[in-house]
Amino acid sequence: MTAAPSVRERAEAAAHAAGVTTRTVHGVAGIAAVVDFFSDVWQTPRSTPPYPAEVLHSLVHAGGAVHAAYTRQGELCGAAVAVFGEPRARDVYSFVAAARTSDRGVGLAVKQAQRVWALDRGARTMRWTFDPLVGRNARFNLVKLGAAGTEYLPDFYGPMTDGLNGGDESDRLTVTWDLAGSRAPAADPPVGTGTAFATAPDGAPLATRTGDTVRCRVPDDIVEVRAADPALALRWRHAVRDVLTQAFADGYTATSMSRDGWYTLTLGNARTQKGNPA
Numbered sequence: 001m002t003a004a005p006s007v008r009e010r011a012e013a014a015a016h017a018a019g020v021t022t023r024t025v026h027g028v029a030g031i032a033a034v035v036d037f038f039s040d041v042w043q044t045p046r047s048t049p050p051y052p053a054e055v056l057h058s059l060v061h062a063g064g065a066v067h068a069a070y071t072r073q074g075e076l077c078g079a080a081v082a083v084f085g086e087p088r089a090r091d092v093y094s095f096v097a098a099a100r101t102s103d104r105g106v107g108l109a110v111k112q113a114q115r116v117w118a119l120d121r122g123a124r125t126m127r128w129t130f131d132p133l134v135g136r137n138a139r140f141n142l143v144k145l146g147a148a149g150t151e152y153l154p155d156f157y158g159p160m161t162d163g164l165n166g167g168d169e170s171d172r173l174t175v176t177w178d179l180a181g182s183r184a185p186a187a188d189p190p191v192g193t194g195t196a197f198a199t200a201p202d203g204a205p206l207a208t209r210t211g212d213t214v215r216c217r218v219p220d221d222i223v224e225v226r227a228a229d230p231a232l233a234l235r236w237r238h239a240v241r242d243v244l245t246q247a248f249a250d251g252y253t254a255t256s257m258s259r260d261g262w263y264t265l266t267l268g269n270a271r272t273q274k275g276n277p278a
Helices: 005-018 028-041 051-061 107-121 135-144 222-228 230-248
Strands: 020-025 065-071 077-083 093-097 126-131 148-154 174-176 195-199 204-208 213-217 251-256 263-267
Touching: 005 020, 005 107, 005 230, 020 028, 020 077, 028 051, 028 065, 028 077, 028 093, 051 065, 065 107, 077 107, 093 148, 093 251, 107 135, 126 135, 135 148, 135 174, 135 251, 148 222, 174 195, 174 213, 204 230, 213 230, 222 230, 230 251, 230 263
Parallel strands: 093 126
Antiparallel strands: 020 065, 065 077, 077 093, 126 174, 148 174, 148 251, 195 204, 204 213, 213 263, 251 263
16 A cells, blocks of 8 residues: 555645655654754753654664654754554554644644655554643644544553653553544534533533533643642543543544543544554
């Protein structure tokens, strides 16, 4: 399988809209710049990066890819790393992706470049994880890309010490992206619909149910909450974890995230591809 012309055109359009060029990175200098970029995004010292250069070089040598996005001035502004999973699954695992928040559209350009690369090598799906409390990332993954949340992983990494996650438990939501498909995300139900069955740490409804649809709310900005009140952030973590772990155990899939921070979870609405990275 190779990327269809429409997929390539979509990737080119995303890069053009963001004002960037995307390419795979192989050399020592290029990978070193990506390593420094990840350190800056995750607010760690450049001397102790979250993803060391030797690791990225090894992954590229093993058949993976480091993608990077550059502005018209040649400045690195986004990057992602992907490796292949089990051959029989024809699955790619994207274990890190980041873009500067000031550069709108860069994240989409990087993911579309990854998509073309993966399809050209016979992949059918791509998986990655993200913090389920970060609503903007959920909306990007589920709505902008059309991926689906397929697995909840409580405290996946154990304690983390970077500037964004320190002090919290590292729950992650696995998303699965059908690379050749174009799943439309579920429409946002009207505000206030459904029967509430859980209460959030702020005293308002956390989760509602309408027929076979479950909705679950996350805070407006968990990074801000975590910095101001770590104990409150942890209460949000546990509250959302309780709802989502039960929903996934019952066969639900996360199919959308509204602008006001509500997940939509539906029964039997997406093909799942579970499993942890190698």
